[in-house]
Amino acid sequence: MTIALFSDIHANLPALEAFFADVEQRKPDAIFCLGDLVGYNIWPNEVVQEIRRRGIPTIAGNYDYGIGRSSDDCGCAYKSDDEKANGAVSISFTNQIMQADERRYLRELPRHIRVEFEMNDGDWLQVMFVHGSPRKINEYLFEDREEKSLSRILEGANADILCFGHTHKPYHRVLSTGNQDAPHFRHAINIGSVGKPKDGDPRGGYALLHFDENSSRERAESIRVEFVRFEYDVEKAAFAVENSPLPNAYAEALRIAK
Secondary structure, three states: OEEEEEOOOOOOHHHHHHHHHHHHHHOOOEEEEOOOOOOOOOOHHHHHHHHHHOOOOEOOOHHHHHHHOOOOOOOOOOOOHHHHHHHHHHHHHHHHHOOHHHHHHHHOOOOOEEEEEEOOOOOEEEEEEOOOOOOOOOOOOOOOOOHHHHHHHHHHOOOOEEEEOOOOOOEEEEEEOOOOOOOOEEEEEEOOOOOOOOOOOOOEEEEEEEOOOOOOOOOHHHOEEEEEEEOOOHHHHHHHHHOOOOOOHHHHHHHHOO
16 A cells, blocks of 8 residues: 655645656555645645645645635744744735635645554554644644654554644654553654745655555554655746745745755
């Protein structure tokens, strides 16, 4: 079983189109979107339309939640006054151009998706998809999160595999929550960002989750994560920002992936 997971497109249509071209060549068994379809670029409606047209199961990101409710708050953790001012321009612009049907779609997206897979040993592998965390749509689960804290979050959600986005920085951490007599490994997977990477690599990114009926929570290596990067027309997306009411800082962020 191979599951493709992508998120944080942020209205970047060139990146989304390049993602679909790449992922379709890999022929995953299933595909899920973990939210934040809109914000920071000029194509929020087109991004929603492309994902709806393909019937991709999708959850709400914090930006989707705000725009779906015509709110001026995206739930973003801006750190400086400049970031806050630019963020206010972005959400105002997105609200202005969002079409009614696409806004309704965002408003009705679920907060999480849970799937269960039966293994050969008769046990069930619990897989959960969220945007920020199981506790809060806009909680940041960074890679350096203290292990006990991250383990508690997965255990509280009854998730053997927790997949999420929101930070725009991909990683895979394996957490041992069992003991020597009853090993239990859990997997925390940040799938990165299709349209607004923040890890210094301007290419779009997504994740492929690989497992089969012989996978087990007792063997960490039986579940594999593949992080994929793909080229897209960054300048087209950046130029679109520069020729819109959006702050030019968002164009530069696409170029340097910060």
